[in-house]
Amino acid sequence: MAAHGAGQAARLSFAFACVALTFATRSEASDAWGGSLAVTTDYVYRGLSQSGGEPAIQGGLYAQPATGWTIGVWASTVQLGRNADTSAEVDLYLARSWAMGSDWDARVGLTHYAYPNDNLPLQYDYDELIASVSYRQRVTATATWSPKMSRYGAGRVARDREAASYELTYLQPVIGAWSFGAGAGYYDLEDLFDTGYWYWNAGFLYSWQRLQVDLAYIDADHTVYRLYGYRAGGGRWSAALTWRF
Secondary structure (H helix, E strand, O other), rough: OOOOOOHHHHOOOOOOOOHHHHHHHHHHHHEEEEEEEEEEOOEEOOOEEOOOOOOEEEEEEEOOOOEEEEEEEEEEOOOOOOOOOOOOEEEEEEEEEEEOOOOEEEEEEEEEEOOOOOOOOOOOOEEEEEEEEEEEEOOOEEEEEEEEEEEEEEEEEEEEEEEEEEEEEEEEEEEEEEEEEEEEEEEHHHHHHEEEEEEEEEEEEEEEEEEEEHHHHHHHOHHHHHHHHHOOOEEEEEEEEEOOO
């Protein structure tokens, strides 16, 4: 998850749309600049496939010009609709992080989501504000707000409406390089479509040096089908391979 937020825009894969915030915060804190390249079997964000259930190639770069500040760009191949030529998502983000004692971390940021070759009359580009709090980089709560979003859904067109999301994720080292991650969230689309939906994921991560493998099961409630159809939602497995540099 994205995912899409200051932390989530730095995401390395979308096998864990929610848990990625924790890894992004940890990796960005150690270097003045860096990036990642990834391939995933399905780009899923907030319970929705952004790649039409097909594989996606992703990559990003970030820099830290000053202590606590991060700027970056992240991109992925996408397929947002059968009648759309949109094939890329490019996210630009700026974030500020703080350590609050030895156990707590906080982060706020702004992300602009762009779809440069979108040929549909309804433009998908939007901005999102993000705030998150993490306890020992194990439990993370995140809230986002988009002031002006336009979408097709449930046979309707919604233009320049507000949207918000609320997520809670958990990450637990298991043994060696293995970790277990799980997350759940609610996407509030009341201003767009008079409803919202729940989404969740759970799975395992394996890290070895600069490589990471993610395997997760991702699902959302049946409101997703009513809004976007079966192609976009539904329970599914997603696997990703990521190389950090």
